[in-house]
Amino acid sequence: MTKVHFIAIGGSVMHQLAIALHKKGYQVTGSDDEIFEPAASNLAAEGILPAAIGWFPERITPDLDAIILGMHARADNPELLQAQQLGLKIYSFPEYIYQESLHKKRIAIGGSHGKTTTTAMIMHVLHKIGKAFDYLVGARLEGFSQSVNITDAPVIVCEADEYPASTLEKRPKFHFLHPHISVLTGIAWDHINVFPTFEIYKEQFAIFIRTMEAGGTLIYNNADETLRQLVEKEGTHLKLVPYNTPIHMIREGVTRIFFEEGFADLQVFGEHNLLNMHAAKLVCNELGVDDETFLGAIADFTGAAKRLEVVAKTASSVIFRDFAHAPSKVKATIQATQHQFPDRKLIGVLELHTYSSLNKDFLHEYAGAMDKADVPVVYFSKHALELKRLPDLDPTDIKVGFENERLQVISDKDALQAFLDQQNYRNTTLLLMSSGTYDGLDIAALKNKLP
Known part of the structure; x- marks a missing residue:
């Protein structure tokens, strides 16, 4: 039987590969220093959730056919060092x-x-x-x-x-x-x-x-x-x-x-x-x-999750959630919704969440990206900047980068919620674009705002 060990098994894609190989009949083990949902429940359902959180070099034994190394495992990971010491075959996910x-x-x-x-x-x-x-x-x-x-x-x-x-x-x-x-x-x-x-x-x-x-x-x-x-x-x-x-x-x-x-x-x-x-x-x-x-x-393909995903709709209004975050994706998604519903007001809300988008030197790449939105809004959180160890962003710099004086810049979750609550959604498309969560904004609750 093929024996495979995952270092950092809890990753969103890594745990899926672990499950796939388990179902194929391989003997699958793994370790991680944190495993969040839904990975924890998915692994538990297959019986391959690690019994304890942490790194255990004693699990790395000469009889393993392969080590699969996850993205967030560091070079000094004790299990990785043990695998290298034993001369085991170590693969990244794509390898x-x-x-x-x-x-x-x-x-x-x-x-x-x-x-x-x-x-x-x-x-x-x-x-x-x-x-x-x-x-x-x-x-x-x-x-x-x-x-x-x-x-x-x-x-x-x-x-x-x-x-x-x-x-x-x-x-x-x-x-x-x-x-x-x-x-x-x-x-x-x-x-x-x-x-x-x-x-x-x-x-x-x-x-x-x-x-x-x-x-x-x-x-x-x-x-x-x-x-x-x-x-x-x-x-x-x-x-x-x-x-x-x-x-x-x-x-x-x-x-x-x-x-x-x-x-x-x-x-x-x-x-x-x-x-x-x-x-x-x-x-x-x-x-x-x-x-x-x-x-x-x-004909009946409805799209991948968070790719122009319908949150709610009525006869005259619709709320879309989209993964768009890079400049080209933002521009294409806004243009698509504007062309599809040309007679409706378009409110576009983009969250700057990635390292690139939160970087002042990259903002000019967004020039013109939100021009087609009737109500263009950019949101970012101070917390995201802190996590990525980036300096604070000035709303003026964001407007200059987007080359859009109409742009509303919001950096507080409560202020964003208040803004969304105040909008009139009659004959309107609300387009929410982010690879994040707007700091946990209750997006599903927005359906109650539609007429």
Whole structure:
């Protein structure tokens, strides 16, 4: 029996991989210095929750086939040091995924935005038509009990993240997947704590393209000029498949998409979703799924969690929650809601929560991002700045960075609650954009404000 030990098993994706390998029949153990919900309950339900919190080097024994190292484990972790002393095989998450998929057709969905949604669309279609596949995706998806699944399926669909793989391996995660089919959705500078310049960030995508095996298929967003130039320079050894926004129309708040002679009325909307859907269709085509089958399956796709997720709606108003936080994502999400409901007032509330977004030197990247909102609001908390050890932000600097004098800047949760309580939501779209929680704001309670 294959024996695997996880150092930092409580991570949101790590614990899902642990469960997947346990279900596959592997002997799985793990340790962590903190395990929050829902990871604790999920691990307990499978019988693999560590009996005690902390690091126990005595658990690292020579008979282990693999050590899988989580992101928040430090280089001086006592279990890691013991594993190194014993000469055990140590893998980051993506390195291990690659090992488990050596005999599968690997599909990787990369890019600065749209990775989760594009991956989710592919998974939705393959699941609906009964095709066996493994997967890893960064969000909760309807119809899937896990975000990672490893079986003996011949195909694996991976959301391919550009963030570093582990404390030992600083290279981006997506460099380790070596896909046969890949998607790149676009390049927009992010993660400035890891990639301090745009050129360094862009080079990670160049490496990803260069290291794909000759003859592989690269599906890329042709509307992104930076990406297009990079693909044309670095991808000469690949089958290149460009995509653009497909033909579509909007009628009474419903988007209809057209591929060749077929069409489908969608549950999702926005140009970014249409671009993602075109990429997903092309991947499915590569896997033998024709356009008619794809359209029939994608029609009831409702999106990934927190991706233009409907919190509440009435005949005249709607509240969306969206994961958008990077500049390109914010701009695309605001434009999508404005185009879908052009006759409604749009209140856009963005929380600055990531290291990049809370950094004064990065704020200019948001220039114009919220111009389409009728009522643009930016929220940040002093607590988030303290956690990331960043200096205080001046509201004036935020307005200058966004190049928007109409922008309202709020830095107190109670003040944000009061602002939201005071709004008139008749014939209105409220768009809440954040990778955080607005300091625990009761978002569900806002449904009571809709007329």
